[in-house]
Amino acid sequence: MxxxxxxxxxxxxxxxxxxxxxxxxxxxxxxxxxxxxxxxxxxxxxxxxxxxxxxxxxxxxxxxxxxxxxxxxxxxxxxxxxxxxxxxxxxxxxxxxxxxxxxLGGDLRYHLQQNVHFTEGTVKLYICELALALEYLQRYHIIHRDIKPDNILLDEHGHVHITDFNIATVVKGAERASSMAGTKPYMAPEVFQVYMDGGPGYSYPVDWWSLGITAYELLRGWRPYEIHSATPIDEILNMFKVERVHYSSTWCKGMVALLRKLLTKDPESRVSSLHDIQSVPYLADMNWDAVFEKALMPGFVPNKGRLNCxxxxxxxxxxxxxxxxxxxxxxxxxxxxxxxxxxxxxxxxxxxxxxxxxxxxxxxxxxxxxxxxxxxxxxxxxxxxxxxxxxxxKLQDGCNNNLLTHTCTRGCSS
CATH class of the missing domain: 3.30.200.20 (Phosphorylase Kinase; domain 1)
Structure with missing residues (x-):
């Protein structure tokens, strides 16, 4: 019927x-x-x-x-x-x-686990696309705080998309964030520093550091620092002080120079805006309008015949x-x-x-x-x-944990 x-x-x-x-x-x-x-x-x-x-x-x-x-x-x-x-x-x-x-293209973590080899050209385009996204978030006063391969999804053509805003925060003007948030291997030195000695806080440059760590990992298959979720914070800060990042001799000088600028420990000197990154010689030939319009084809296109998860x-x-x-x-x-x-x-x-x-x-x-x-x-x-x-x-750093405080003043466990 x-x-x-x-x-x-x-x-x-x-x-x-x-x-x-x-x-x-x-x-x-x-x-x-x-x-x-x-x-x-x-x-x-x-x-x-x-x-x-x-x-x-x-x-x-x-x-x-x-x-x-x-x-x-x-x-x-x-x-x-x-x-x-x-x-x-x-x-x-x-x-x-x-x-x-x-x-449906899967996240970059999945593809790393599948041993996909990302070429310099592919990673170069990813950096540009992600830089446009980070600049947009900055315009709306948002620090994502968890940029990593797991939170970058590919569409069917291979373009990147940032996801997972559950630990993002909003800062206005000269305000800085001060809470410990993120995934340890991708967190910038200044985030750990705030936790250890209550330093001046941190801002948008933390996302650009995470972008640098992610780009390095995509190119090499592992991260520049041996940091894990269980690594103590004082050990991590000591690592930043004494260890030098090793860049592959097979990478072109332009890519190495760009990664160095993203992985600069001092946030004031780090590349941390679209203007900064557009000024890097390695990206001088980049057509940014074409990047924004997704007119440039990524070097890696996910397999359309399978579910990438x-x-x-x-x-x-x-x-x-x-x-x-x-x-x-x-x-x-x-x-x-x-x-x-x-x-x-x-x-x-x-x-x-x-x-x-x-x-x-x-x-x-x-x-x-x-x-x-x-x-x-x-x-x-x-x-x-x-x-x-x-x-x-309502989401200023330091206030964003109080959405339920007027009724839930203690742990809500059944």
Whole structure:
């Protein structure tokens, strides 16, 4: 019955808030620091996206809600060719959802693990594309703080896109960040220094140091310093003092000179802006308009015939996940029905209070609707014109960990 109409896409009221039912779940493709990622298709437009979903109760128990809110507040104000852009955010009783650009080329960490050899030409283009993204973030007063191969995704043509803003921070004017944040092997000397002696703080140059470490690793297959997550901070600072970075004799002088400028220990002398990097002789021949328009073809193009990620993510979702996404609709209906009976098992009061706060404070976002309202078509969004500047002002370093303090003044564990 009605089978002859099944090929027609469903029509949703354009004023209706986007929700889980608007998407078809296709497959799981990844696991973030505190969420899972799957490929989805929007039922009405047939457009494909990546959907990150984070269980509310787990986020509360692990004290990670602030990171989700931080990422949402930052990403709703951004749109750039070399970022992973946010399209929708919504929630239900169990989860918080972020729907973003789908990039099927895999992350650079995956390709390093697959022993891909990145040529100097390829890495040179990556540096330029990432420099444009970092300059854009700088314009919006954002320090990403976690630039590394794991957080750089490739599209199907091989262009790079920065993802994962959950530890990013916003600084205004001459303000500096002071909290310890990042992934140790990619963190700049001044971040460790602040932690050790409460130095002057740090700013945008930390992302350019991380870019230098990442570029070196892509070219060589390992990083310039033997730093791991367990390496003590005093040992790391001593390493920066006494160890010299070894550059391969096979690399051209221009690339070595550029890496030296990115890996300068003094942030005041480090290349840390688009103007700085455009002034480097090695990049003098670069057509920056062509870079921005993705008109230059990367030397490495991901394999289109395969999914560039670990296939075990799909198995985990199907076999190990206690609340799999594809069974959500039935599960929520069952829970709602049970809530009205004596069988319901109430959560402890504090956890319930935290869940209610998350529900109230969650930021719903719809870029498609926003574009319609503003009549901007595909133009870049002006953050301040729709309150993004106000949202970002809440995220000043040192204040960005207090999003739930008015109700959650102690650890939220069930």
């Amino acid at each position: 009605g089978g002859n109409h099944s090929h027609k896409p469903p029509v949703f009221d354009e004023n209706e808030e986007v929700n889980f039912d608007h998407f078809q779940i296709l497959r799981a493709i990844g696991k973030g620091s505190f969420g899972k990622v799957c490929i989805v298709q929007k039922r009405d437009t047939k457009k494909m996206y990546a959907m990150k979903y984070m269980n509310k109760q787990k986020c509360i128990e692990r004290d990670e809600v602030r990171n989700v809110f931080r990422e949402l507040q930052i990403m709703q104000g951004l749109e750039h060719p070399f970022l992973v852009n946010l399209w929708y955010s919504f929630q239900d009783e169990e989860d918080m959802f972020m729907v973003v650009d789908l990039l 670990d296939p075990t993510f799909e198995l985990e979702e199907m076999i190990l996940e206690s609340k799999p996404l594809h069974k959500k609709k039935k599960r929520l209906a069952k829970n709602r029905s049970r809530d009205g009976t004596k069988d319901s098992c109430p959560l402890n009061g504090h956890l319930q209070q935290c869940l209610e706060t998350v529900r109230k404070e969650f930021i719903v976002f719809n870029r498609e609707k926003l574009r319609r309202q503003q009549g901007q078509g595909s133009q870049l969004l002006d953050t301040d014109s729709r309150g993004g500047g106000q949202a970002q002002s």
